[in-house]
Amino acid sequence: MSEQMTAKVDVDLAQPSILSRRNPLRYVMLLGGLAVLVMLPYWIYPPVAMDILCWGLFAISVDLLLGFTGLLSFGHAAFWGGSAYCTGLIATHWGVPFPVAVLGGSVFSMLIAWPIGYLSVRRTGIYFAMVTLAFAQMLYFIANQARDLTGGENGLQGIPRNFFGIEAVETDPFYFYYVGAVLILLGILLAWRVVNSPFGRVLTAVRDNPARARALGYDVERYKITVFVISAGLAGLAGGVFAVSHQFASLQELMWTTSGKVVLVTVLGGIGTLWGGLVGAGVVVTLEDFLASSGFEGIGLITGTIFVVIVLLFRHGIWGTGRNVLRRYVLERRQRARD
Numbered sequence: 001m002s003e004q005m006t007a008k009v010d011v012d013l014a015q016p017s018i019l020s021r022r023n024p025l026r027y028v029m030l031l032g033g034l035a036v037l038v039m040l041p042y043w044i045y046p047p048v049a050m051d052i053l054c055w056g057l058f059a060i061s062v063d064l065l066l067g068f069t070g071l072l073s074f075g076h077a078a079f080w081g082g083s084a085y086c087t088g089l090i091a092t093h094w095g096v097p098f099p100v101a102v103l104g105g106s107v108f109s110m111l112i113a114w115p116i117g118y119l120s121v122r123r124t125g126i127y128f129a130m131v132t133l134a135f136a137q138m139l140y141f142i143a144n145q146a147r148d149l150t151g152g153e154n155g156l157q158g159i160p161r162n163f164f165g166i167e168a169v170e171t172d173p174f175y176f177y178y179v180g181a182v183l184i185l186l187g188i189l190l191a192w193r194v195v196n197s198p199f200g201r202v203l204t205a206v207r208d209n210p211a212r213a214r215a216l217g218y219d220v221e222r223y224k225i226t227v228f229v230i231s232a233g234l235a236g237l238a239g240g241v242f243a244v245s246h247q248f249a250s251l252q253e254l255m256w257t258t259s260g261k262v263v264l265v266t267v268l269g270g271i272g273t274l275w276g277g278l279v280g281a282g283v284v285v286t287l288e289d290f291l292a293s294s295g296f297e298g299i300g301l302i303t304g305t306i307f308v309v310i311v312l313l314f315r316h317g318i319w320g321t322g323r324n325v326l327r328r329y330v331l332e333r334r335q336r337a338r339d
Contacts, residue, residue, distance in 0.1 A: 275319055
């Protein structure tokens with residue numbers, strides 16, 4: 001009997017309806033998340049809080065591909081860094097409010113993502129990852145050579161934070177955080193809507209069994225290209241806010257290590273969880289800031305060790321493991337109520 005109960009629990013844990021929309025716990029968690037979003041710059045240095053949100057949205061954009069479509073991209077730095085440069089150039093040369101510049105950078109990322117996605121999605125597995133990495137390195141080379149436009153190795157410096165002449169937002173990182181957080185929140189809501197839509201259900205079907213999805217009449221390549229472009233736009237939105245926050249865009253944003261870092265953040269938070277990206281970003285960014293402030297130079301050693309521990313002990317990531325524990329608790333309570 002106990003084995004049957006365990007099997008039933010394992011099956012039910014895979015059902016997202018355990019915490020239905022009518023369950024008050026969902027609203028409690030939502031309010032808790034919003035409270036953390038509002039209070040974050042009070043607890044930690046505002047620029048670090050902004051970095052957490054930017055990397056969180058960046059990880060969510062990767063999770064749209066990796067967790068919900070089954071595509072591992074090692075070239076998402078192209079969209080993060082490409083938007084950072086484009087946002088900086090728009091803000092510097094046109095003097096528009098930075099939200100407009102960030103949206104322009106996001107559109108630029110989507111434009112370059114379409115041909116990259118068109119050529120990449122025809123491959124799967126490691127081949128897809130390598131093709132995206134190759135395109136990202138190509139963009140890195142272009143940015144490095146176009147010194148008159150991008151500043152080359154010196155980067156694009158002094159990106160303005162114009163915001164309708166409101167000096168507090170333009171000069172104070174604390175107030176800038178709340179304006180930037182709105183843009184990040186809009187990106188997160190878009191990702192949530194994509195996942196919880198008929199389009200998102202098709203993406204899951206493509207991930208689980210592309211041959212069956214194709215047999216049912218779905219154009220698998222078109223769906224992959226579409227989600228690839230959406231993912232690039234979200235990564236570009238995050239990269240644009242990141243560049244304006246630091247008032248600087250550098251070649252570091254286009255390097256392959258940036259793509260590797262965001263994959264690490266996604267896996268730490270939990271693949272296929274969507275919200276796990278924010279948790280993973282919080283852990284990685286906060287830890288890196290703490291170690292850097294303490295003068296420790298082996299930051300990669302510590303973050304790599306934590307990554308290995310999480311993968312070995314919590315194969316669903318931090319958020320995924322916590323979600324499964326909560327679902328198991330709900331199921332046990334329901335079972336006791338029935339008994």
